[in-house]
Each structure stands twice: as C-alpha cells, then as structure tokens.
Amino acid sequence: xxxxxxxxxxxxxxxxxxxxxxxxxxxxxxxxxxxxxxxxxxxxxxxxxxxxxxxxxxxxxxxxxxxxxxxxxxxxxxxxxxxxxxxxxxxxxxxxxxxxxxxxxxxxxxxxxxxxxxxxxxxxxxxxxxxxxxxxxxxxxxxxxxxxxxxxxxxxxxxxxxxxxxxxxxxxxxxxxxxxxxxxxxxxxxxxxxxxxxxxxxxxxxxxxxxxxxxxxxxxxxxxxxxxxxxxxxxxxxxxxxxxxxxxxxxxxxxxxxxxxxxxxxxxxxxxxxxxxxxxxxxxxxxxxxxxxxxxxxxxxxxxxxxxxxxxxxxxxxxxxxxxxxxxxxxxxxxxxxxxxxxxxxxxxxxxxxxxxxxxxxxxxxxxxxxxx
Amino acid sequence: xxxxxxxxxxxxxxxxxxxxxxxxxxxxxxxxxxxxxxxxxxxxxxxxxxxxxxxxxxxxxxxxxxxxxxxxxxxxxxxxxxxxxxxxxxxxxxxxxxxxxxxxxxxxxxxxxxxxxxxxxxxxxxxxxxxxxxxxxxxxxxxxxxxxxxxxxxxxxxxxxxxxxxxxxxxxxxxxxxxxxxxxxxxxxxxxxxxxxxxxxxxxxxxxxxxxxxxxxxxxxxxxxxxxxxxxxxxxxxxxxxxxxxxxxxxxxxxxxxxxxxxxxxxxxxxxxxxxxxxxxxxxxxxxxxxxxxxxxxxxxxxxxxxxxxxxxxxxxxxxxxxxxxxxxxxxxxxxxxxxxxxxxxxxxxxxxxxxxxxxxxxxxxxxxxxxxxxxxxxxxxxxxxxxxxxxxxxxxxxxxxxxxxxxxx
Numbered sequence: 001x002x003x004x005x006x007x008x009x010x011x012x013x014x015x016x017x018x019x020x021x022x023x024x025x026x027x028x029x030x031x032x033x034x035x036x037x038x039x040x041x042x043x044x045x046x047x048x049x050x051x052x053x054x055x056x057x058x059x060x061x062x063x064x065x066x067x068x069x070x071x072x073x074x075x076x077x078x079x080x081x082x083x084x085x086x087x088x089x090x091x092x093x094x095x096x097x098x099x100x101x102x103x104x105x106x107x108x109x110x111x112x113x114x115x116x117x118x119x120x121x122x123x124x125x126x127x128x129x130x131x132x133x134x135x136x137x138x139x140x141x142x143x144x145x146x147x148x149x150x151x152x153x154x155x156x157x158x159x160x161x162x163x164x165x166x167x168x169x170x171x172x173x174x175x176x177x178x179x180x181x182x183x184x185x186x187x188x189x190x191x192x193x194x195x196x197x198x199x200x201x202x203x204x205x206x207x208x209x210x211x212x213x214x215x216x217x218x219x220x221x222x223x224x225x226x227x228x229x230x231x232x233x234x235x236x237x238x239x240x241x242x243x244x245x246x247x248x249x250x251x252x253x254x255x256x257x258x259x260x261x262x263x264x265x266x267x268x269x270x271x272x273x274x275x276x277x278x279x280x281x282x283x284x285x286x287x288x289x290x291x292x293x294x295x296x297x298x299x300x301x302x303x304x305x306x307x308x309x310x311x312x313x314x315x316x317x318x319x320x321x322x323x324x325x326x327x328x329x330x331x332x333x334x335x336x337x338x339x340x341x342x343x344x345x346x347x348x349x350x351x352x353x354x355x356x357x358x359x360x361x362x363x364x365x366x367x368x369x370x371x372x373x
Numbered sequence: 374x375x376x377x378x379x380x381x382x383x384x385x386x387x388x389x390x391x392x393x394x395x396x397x398x399x400x401x402x403x404x405x406x407x408x409x410x411x412x413x414x415x416x417x418x419x420x421x422x423x424x425x426x427x428x429x430x431x432x433x434x435x436x437x438x439x440x441x442x443x444x445x446x447x448x449x450x451x452x453x454x455x456x457x458x459x460x461x462x463x464x465x466x467x468x469x470x471x472x473x474x475x476x477x478x479x480x481x482x483x484x485x486x487x488x489x490x491x492x493x494x495x496x497x498x499x500x501x502x503x504x505x506x507x508x509x510x511x512x513x514x515x516x517x518x519x520x521x522x523x524x525x526x527x528x529x530x531x532x533x534x535x536x537x538x539x540x541x542x543x544x545x546x547x548x549x550x551x552x553x554x555x556x557x558x559x560x561x562x563x564x565x566x567x568x569x570x571x572x573x574x575x576x577x578x579x580x581x582x583x584x585x586x587x588x589x590x591x592x593x594x595x596x597x598x599x600x601x602x603x604x605x606x607x608x609x610x611x612x613x614x615x616x617x618x619x620x621x622x623x624x625x626x627x628x629x630x631x632x633x634x635x636x637x638x639x640x641x642x643x644x645x646x647x648x649x650x651x652x653x654x655x656x657x658x659x660x661x662x663x664x665x666x667x668x669x670x671x672x673x674x675x676x677x678x679x680x681x682x683x684x685x686x687x688x689x690x691x692x693x694x695x696x697x698x699x700x701x702x703x704x705x706x707x708x709x710x711x712x713x714x715x716x717x718x719x720x721x722x723x724x725x726x727x728x729x730x731x732x733x734x735x736x737x738x739x740x741x742x743x744x745x746x747x748x749x750x751x752x753x754x755x756x757x758x759x760x761x762x763x764x765x766x767x768x769x770x771x772x773x774x775x776x777x778x779x780x781x782x783x
Binding site (some may be wrong): 008009010011012016019020024025028029036044047048049050051053056057061064066067068069070071072073076089090093097116117148154173176177178179180183206219220221222223224225226228230231233237238239265268285287288290360361362364370372 | 410411412414416424426427430431432433434435436437440443444445446447448449450451452454457471473477598599600601602603605606607610611612613614642645646648649653654655656657658659660661662663681682683684685686
C-alpha cells in the first residue's frame with residue numbers, strides 16, 4: 001500500500017489513479033457500459049472494484065447503481081456524454097431518492113457523438129441544469145494527477161456525507177494521457193465511514209438531521225422499515241402531492257448543499273499580490289494556464305490564477321475571489337465559455353475575456369494572446 | 374383482509390380495480406410462506422400498479438416507469454442475500470417500455486420476482502393501449518388489426534427466466550404467486566387485472582380478453598454475486614528510477630506516426646520510459662481512429678528536465694514517420710525547425726529530413742521502434758542502454774529486440 005512506497009516514480013494515467021482512489025475511499029462496485037474515452041475506467045474497474053458488472057446499456061447502469069445504493073453499497077460508473085444522456089433519467093431518480101453514487105463523466109468533443117477520441121470541456125452547462133427544477137449537483141473537476149486522486153476521494157466522501165449522486169468531471173486528455181508521476185505525492189485515503197449518526201426513532205427514510213441530510217439506512221435491514229422514493233415524498237418516503245412536508249423535503253435538496261457548501265468547495269488560488277488580472281480555469285485547460293502564468297511572471301508581468309475544482313454548485317468563496325479582480329479571463333475548451341456563462345449569465349461584461357476553443361487543448365500561446373498583458 | 378404485511382392505508386385503486394385483488398393475494402401468499410415484512414423489498418414502477426408502496430409494511434422502493442425490474446436487479450445484487458426477497462411490481466405499460474430490463478433479468482437469472490399487473494392499458498393517462506394489450510381487447514382500438522401483443526412470458530422463458538407464467542383467474546393467483554416467489558432466480562408472473570375506469574369491468578370477463586394462461590420453467594443456476602477483496606492497481610505499476618544520463622538539456626517533443634498495428638503506441642511508451650530512466654519527466658498520449666485496428670496511429674511524447682504542465686505539442690522537435698497513413702496525419706505539423714525521420718519508401722519535401730530503412734530493418738510492426746532506436750543511436754540524446762532496458766522489461770522483449778538496429782542493442 002501507499003505508505004510503503006518511497007518515491008515510487010511510475011508512468012501512469014488518471015483513470016488508474018481515480019479508480020484506485022475510489023476503491024480505497026470505499027467504493028464497492030463499478031457498473032460499466034463501454035464508451036470512449038472512459039474505456040480505461042472500465043478496464044481498471046474490472047480488476048479493482050469488489051464487484052464489477054457489465055450492464056447492457058446506460059439506462060440500466062443507473063438503475064443498477066441505484067439498486068445497489070439502496071442496499072447500502074457505493075457504486076461508481078464512468079461514461080461520456082452519449083452515455084450520460086441515457087443516464088439522465090436514472091440520475092434524476094437517484095438524486096431525488098438521495099442515493100450515494102459517483103458518476104465519472106469524461107468529456108469528449110460533441111455535439112452528439114461528436115469525436116469520441118477528442119477531448120473537450122463541453123458538458124458543464126448540461127450538468128448545471130440536468131436536474132429538473134434546477135437543483136444543484138456536486139461537480140468536481142480534477143486539473144492534474146494529485147487532484148484526480150484527491151477529488152475521487154472527495155467524490156466518494158461527498159456522495160455519502162450529502163447522500164447524493166456526485167459527478168467527477170474529467171476529459172479525454174485528463175484520463176488517457178500517461179505521465180511520469182511520483183506516487184509518494186498522494187495523500188493517504190481512508191475508507192469513508194458509513195455508520196449513520198443520530199437516527200431519530202421511529203426511523204423515517206427522509207427525516208433530515210441538523211445538516212439537512214436524512215441518515216441513511218439500507219433496504220433489507222432487520223430493524224427499521226426503509227422506504228425509498230423517486231416521486232415527491234414525505235419524510236417516511238411515501239408519495240405525497242402538494243403537502244408542506246413533502247415540498248419542504250424537495251426544497252431541502254437544494255438547501256442541504258447551501259448549508260455546508262464550504263465542506264465541498266475546492267479551488268487553488270495562485271495569487272500574485274497587486275495583480276489586477278485573474279485567469280480562471282479548470283480541468284484540462286489548467287496546465288496551459290499555469291505555463292502562461294510562469295512565462296508572464298518571468299517577464300515581470302503580474303497575473304493571478306484561480307483553478308476551480310468544485311465547479312458546481314458555485315461557491316460564494318469562488319465568486320468573491322473572481323469579483324475582487326479588475327480583469328478576469330476565463331480559459332475553457334468549449335465554444336461558448338460555459339463556466340463564465342454560469343458565473344455571469346448571458347450578459348457580456350466589459351472586464352471579462354474568454355479563451356475558448358474546440359478540437360484540441362488550448363495552448364499557453366493562445367491564452368497569452370487573449371490576455372494581452 | 375388485513376395482515377401484518379399490509380398497512381392500514383386505504384387501497385388507492387378505483388372501486389373494482391383488479392390491482393387490489395392482486396395486492397391482497399400477494400400479501401396472503403407472503404404470509405403463508407412465512408415471510409417477515411423486513412425480509413421483503415417491494416420495488417414499484419410508475420402507473421396504477423406503482424401505488425402499492427403505502428399498502429405494505431415491507432421495505433419499499435418506488436422508481437421510474439418501466440425501470441423497476443432493473444432497479445430490483447440492482448437491489449438484489451446489492452444485498453446479495455438469499456434470505457431477502459425482492460418483489461418487483463409493474464404494469465403492462467411498464468413492461469412495454471422496460472422490456473429490455475425484463476430480458477436482462479431473465480438472461481442473468483437475477484434473484485427477483487417480477488409481478489406484471491396486466492390490465493391491458495395505461496390507466497393513469499386515459500386508457501391507451503400498451504404492448505401487452507391483446508387484439509381481443511377493443512375498448513380503445515388505436516392500433517392496427519393483426520398486431521399481436523408481446524408475450525412476455527414466452528420472451529422471458531426464451532431469455533432464460535427460471536420461471537415465467539401467466540395467470541388469468543384470481544382463484545389461481547395464490548398458488549401462482551407462491552410458485553413465483555419460491556423460485557430461486559428470476560421469476561416473472563403476469564396477472565390479468567381489470568380496469569373498471571377504462572377497460573373491462575368484470576373479473577369474469579378476463580378470460581375472454583387476456584392471452585392464455587402459460588407456465589414455463591428453465592433449469593438455471595443462481596448466479597453468485599460476490600464482493601471480493603482485490604489488490605491495489607499500484608502493485609502492477611513498475612517503478613522507474615534514474616539509471617542513465619541524458620543529453621536533453623531542456624525539453625523535447627516527439628511525434629511518432631504510422632499505421633494501426635505498427636507498434637507506434639508501444640514505441641512511444643518505451644521512449645517515455647527510457648526518458649524517465651534518464652531522469653526526465655515524461656508525458657505520452659496516443660491518437661488513433663475509433664476503429665483501432667485500421668488507419669493512422671499517432672503518439673506524442675514530451676521529455677523534459679522540468680515538470681511538464683501543458684501536454685500539447687505546438688511545435689514538435691522530432692517527428693518519426695513510418696507509413697503513409699502516418700505521413701498524411703502529421704505532415705501539416707512539420708515546421709522549418711522540425712527534424713523528420715522518415716522511412717525511405719515515403720517521399721517528403723521538408724527542411725530537415727533524414728531517411729532510414731526502418732520498415733525494411735524493423736518490419737511493419739517494428740518500424741517505429743527501429744526509427745526511434747536509430748535516432749537514439751545516432752544522436753545520443755538518450756543512452757542506448759536506457760531504451761534497451763525499457764525494451765527488455767516489455768513482455769514481448771524478444772520481438773522488440775529483433776526490430777532494433779544491431780548497433781543499438783549492445
């Protein structure tokens with residue numbers, strides 16, 4: 001195991017690191033349906049998870065995951081947009097049922113089937129609105145190998161802690177590129193604790209605690225009746241239309257994230273004191289932005305860099321940082337500046353620039369050109 | 374009839390609805406078989422049949438339209454406990470939209486019992502006809518004559534269900550439900566039901582409208598669902614330590630290009646490993662058509678003294694080309710500064726071109742490695758021994774060694 005490895009340099013990829021981290025954090029099963037560029041998750045998953053199941057389609061993937069999750073297991077899958085499109089029905093179901101699970105979404109060039117082996121950052125807008133009613137989904141996005149490891153761990157922990165499906169948003173370039181990497185840089189991961197705390201009796205499957213989370217008990221347990229429900233439900237888990245308790249339960253799906261947002265807010269701010277310019281980026285565009293910053297600072301120019309790792313829900317902390325700069329440049333590999341639009345909406349702002357591109361990684365030169373410092 | 378399996382909640386069904394009859398028989402059968410409520414998980418679907426949850430004191434899971442057999446399979450494989458009984462309830466509409474899940478449950482023989490309450494229509498949306506509605510049922514005939522209903526019982530049987538049956542008369546419900554529940558593996562039971570609001574109104578008319586009663590079995594083994602201990606993926610990662618020196622002073626970007634099956638990706642990986650053995654940071658990525666067995670195969674490698682952030686290659690320093698597929702893919706990336714090492718059967722007009730008999734000497738599958746090894750041997754940016762060591766660690770070392778120029782294999 002890790003603690004025995006002393007500076008073990010290897011050639012590896014983030015698919016392997018994410019798989020290993022998920023299992024070490026306590027994931028029980030991988031439910032797979034093959035799709036490029038998530039194929040390595042499938043291959044590693046078959047070797048590493050305690051249970052591996054090959055589903056006949058992505059609709060089934062989410063149903064099996066939900067079933068496993070109601071039984072107290074923690075399932076993971078990996079897909080790309082065409083598969084995620086089929087999963088959306090079950091994803092909404094699992095979200096409403098408040099079932100812990102992790103979906104690794106590896107972005108590739110769209111629309112539709114697009115180019116399966118070309119990377120992209122094109123699915124964030126979809127995730128921002130993928131729950132009917134506009135409820136938030138936690139979306140973590142790794143920008144390097146250490147993040148891949150740590151955010152996979154955080155995905156599992158958040159799924160359990162907030163009783164929710166979590167999306168780990170990656171891209172082809174992140175999970176298929178091999179890099180020399182020192183395994184000793186990885187922090188130790190402990191399995192997530194699933195023992196429910198403070199269960200009020202009689203047990204009700206959707207009676208929330210002070211953190212607005214209903215303590216989870218699996219179906220099939222011998223002491224308490226468990227009722228899981230995808231329709232609007234009361235605290236007991238029974239369908240109730242238009243009743244204040246069930247509507248409060250629905251609103252809670254948003255409030256539970258707002259209440260403890262700081263627990264799941266991850267970012268990296270490389271602040272250059274006195275700089276007026278901020279580059280905001282995430283995921284696969286981060287490394288080019290880092291190279292740009294190194295070059296500009298070497299030339300004596302001032303610029304700060306914000307790497308966002310919790311893309312959704314948008315945290316107040318991140319907004320405060322962005323708003324504290326005079327000039328902000330968003331770097332993301334999509335056509336419209338999806339994260340920038342989430343922050344500002346459709347209205348253009350004079351102090352905001354975008355570096356956007358499709359078809360290949362944004363290069364440091366391209367960022368530098370738009371930044372024009 | 375009330376029992377400890379049923380709550381005090383009132384039946385949510387219209388007066389005279391056949392679903393209430395089925396629910397009472399289900400409860401009675403479970404009690405007679407001696408089940409404790411908490412040993413049962415009822416998974417329900419959307420539609421009138423999906424209203425059963427509040428009636429039962431068991432565990433309940435209320436899912437989506439047509440998906441409940443898949444959801445129930447997930448519960449079964451999650452619990453992996455033969456002492457817990459998973460009963461999925463859906464209607465004929467659910468069975469129509471989710472037919473694939475029924476087939477999958479049968480094929481895998483997952484340990485669940487699926488009860489399909491077939492009232493021949495969609496009761497919640499106005500009585501529309503489903504895929505299980507029979508031609509004899511003509512209350513709302515908006516489909517053409519002569520289109521038969523799905524016989525889900527025969528389909529499930531052919532897909533491998535341990536037991537599949539259709540029961541028409543409520544007097545046979547008790548025994549049929551018990552048989553289904555006692556089946557080890559996947560059992561499906563279609564129960565004829567009446568819809569007093571949109572369909573036939575009387576139980577006694579059922580036999581005139583429903584398909585014939587059927588019973589089939591398959592001799593199946595119950596699949597074993599096991600959660601196993603596994604080894605860390607790190608155990609299979611080879612540690613690569615510095616053993617050699619390199620003459621790469623800053624950073625070099627390489628493109629290897631050839632055809633599928635030409636060893637391009639493995640040569641690139643060997644270059645990355647050799648670089649790491651020489652104390653350099655390395656990245657490697659491949660590009661190829663989705664059909665991996667044909668067309669071009671291109672790989673990019675960066676070797677650097679300093680940590681590598683951006684892994685794109687705007688201006689490759691070295692490009693190896695060993696096939697025409699590869700040449701067509703990379704020719705636009707050749708700049709005046711790029712050094713191109715190309716097989717001598719290909720023609721290219723560029724500033725820095727070195728030709729070699731890579732295909733002739735390395736073979737089709739070894740040409741990329743031959744070009745790489747020749748370049749190292751001629752330029753000494755890396756030590757020959759570094760590549761040799763990487764090759765020797767490969768599972769097909771013998772074949773790879775044969776593809777390398779003799780001068781590089783010392």
